Amino acid sequence: MANFGYSRLILSEPVLKSIEGAERLAVKSDFVLRGMEVASDLGEALKDCVYAVGTTSRTQLKGRTVLTPEEAMQRLAEESVRGRVALVFGGEQRGMSDEDLARCTDVLAIPTSAVQPSMNLAQSSAVLLYLCHRQGLTPTAAVEAAPGAKLGTLGALAKRMRDVMLRAEFLNPQAPQHVLNELEQTLMRARLTQREAELWLTAFKHLERAVTRGAST
Amino acid sequence: MANFGYSRLILSEPVLKSIEGAERLAVKSDFVLRGMEVASDLGEALKDCVYAVGTTSRTQLKGRTVLTPEEAMQRLAEESVRGRVALVFGGEQRGMSDEDLARCTDVLAIPTSAVQPSMNLAQSSAVLLYLCHRQGLTPTAAVEAAPGAKLGTLGALAKRMRDVMLRAEFLNPQAPQHVLNELEQTLMRARLTQREAELWLTAFKHLERAVTRGAST
Known part of the structure; x- marks a missing residue:
């Protein structure tokens, strides 16, 4: 997040009790951890966002169009003029549940090799935050007159x-x-x-x- | 690498004596570790490549044009018809030395925030291998009639x-x-x-x- 200029981190229902280990690893990124919020569930975490895109390794999801990262960046850029937008990642072990994905406006999958389709959280977030940064998505984008529904x-x-x-x-x-x-x-x-x-x-x-x-x- | 369908990993002058820890982490990726080669120096590692792009966090390098990741992908795609191409990463602590960068045909930098410009190796490689994959770079690209200089x-x-x-x-x-x-x-x-x-x-x-x-x- 610090690499690409993002700082608003919200953990939803974290299993983790202490972030001591993260503090040691977060070189020049302690401002991200200091500003970190904890939410009781995903609905709470996303409550002031107008748009959220969830991430999954599944390329087929019943009833939903799974976006490519580039399509999702386009949507994030469009929606960011209506208010806050969010990228949502699942836990390292199981990814996002169907219930969590239902809380998100859209769903994206990073195209991967069939040999090992499941990416580590640290790496999928690096790929997507890089693309956000390239897309010019900044934490302080100007918001239009009619704010989007939270x-x-x-x-x-x-x-x-x-x-x-x-x-x-x-x-x-x-x-x-x-x-x-x-x-x-x-x-x-x-x-x-x-x-x-x-x-x-x-x-x-x-x-x-x-x-x-x-x-x- | 496994996420994006790449398998040819060469370590140059590794400090690491054992890859036991990596074996535990490499879920469904043991074929990458099994095929891994070790080279005595970077020249040896790159000897059968026709093109190599080195990575750096420095956006200014005397006498060289530092490519964006997207420009580098374009070059990798063009050069891959002449023979094998390589992406070169530095060690986690210091990145690539000037001497190592001089061994590379081109140099790229991932644009990052001034707050924390230096990326972890695992994350910069995820970003770049994702872009390689999106560019359609495959390990078995067709090679033209006149092979490039190794x-x-x-x-x-x-x-x-x-x-x-x-x-x-x-x-x-x-x-x-x-x-x-x-x-x-x-x-x-x-x-x-x-x-x-x-x-x-x-x-x-x-x-x-x-x-x-x-x-x-």
């Missing part, structure tokens, strides 16, 4: 949708997540402004009240 | 030139290397065929004999 707001909306749609018996209570993820993805694709996302959220608050009233009468 | 032959030529030019009192015996490197660089730039390099070598063998004869009469 993923935190979209997450709150998804939760509200889930509750309402379960009550309305639209979602299968045994497995509500798959259909919900699909709906959420369409809203992510729509590139909502923050105002529009809040409008949706208010709409579902009203719907929830109405559905609850309906159930109690 | 760096081993050019190295032998440089050594012969040095001897002759010292005897002829053209080079300063206290510091012959700088001027010699300049001459050698021009021959590298000329993209000699192997036949042309051998012609030069034979020419200098004759010159040496003539100069020695002259000195003894």
Whole structure:
């Protein structure tokens, strides 16, 4: 990150209890560790971002277009005028789960050899941060007039949708997540402004009240 | 290397006595370690290559144009039709010396932040091998009719030139290397065929004999 001028590091649900080892290795990069934040889950980590691209070694993902790194850089550059954007990496052992990838607006895979498709975290992040740097992505990009919907707001909306749609018996209570993820993805694709996302959220608050009233009468 | 389909690894003057630690880390990549060669110096390591690009964190190098990674990829692709090409990395602590960089046809620097310009070896190699892979550079590229001059032959030529030019009192015996490197660089730039390099070598063998004869009469 320091090599390419980036500093905002958020760990989500870290297994690691101490960063002492990292401090020794982070030559001239202690500012990254000092500014590091810890989030309780990925939704929390991404809450003030308008766009997040998750990384995977899988080139096929049901229902999603897996971007090349270059395509993802293009999207990151476009989306960065709407607000904060994030690159999301999975843990060293298992990478990102389907559930984590569903929290991301887009998904990318670094094309690798079939012999060893799975890259180390340190190396995949070096490749992608290099490309970000080449793309001219800076931590302080100018933001347009209409700020994009924060993923935190979209997450709150998804939760509200889930509750309402379960009550309305639209979602299968045994497995509500798959259909919900699909709906959420369409809203992510729509590139909502923050105002529009809040409008949706208010709409579902009203719907929830109405559905609850309906159930109690 | 395994991530991007490369397998020919040559260590030059390694400090390391055992690769046991690497064997544990090289998941699905043991074929790279099994095929690894060890060379006594960089000239030996590069002897059958026609082109080598060295890596440095210095963006200014006296008398040389420092290429961007993308420019270097273009050159590697062009040169790979003449024969084997090499990417050369320095040791983790000090990078490549001037002497080592002089053994390379070209030099590249990965653009980094001024905050921390020096990259780890594992990460700079990940970035560059990713770019090689994207460039479509494969270990088995088709080679043109006229094979390029091997760096081993050019190295032998440089050594012969040095001897002759010292005897002829053209080079300063206290510091012959700088001027010699300049001459050698021009021959590298000329993209000699192997036949042309051998012609030069034979020419200098004759010159040496003539100069020695002259000195003894």
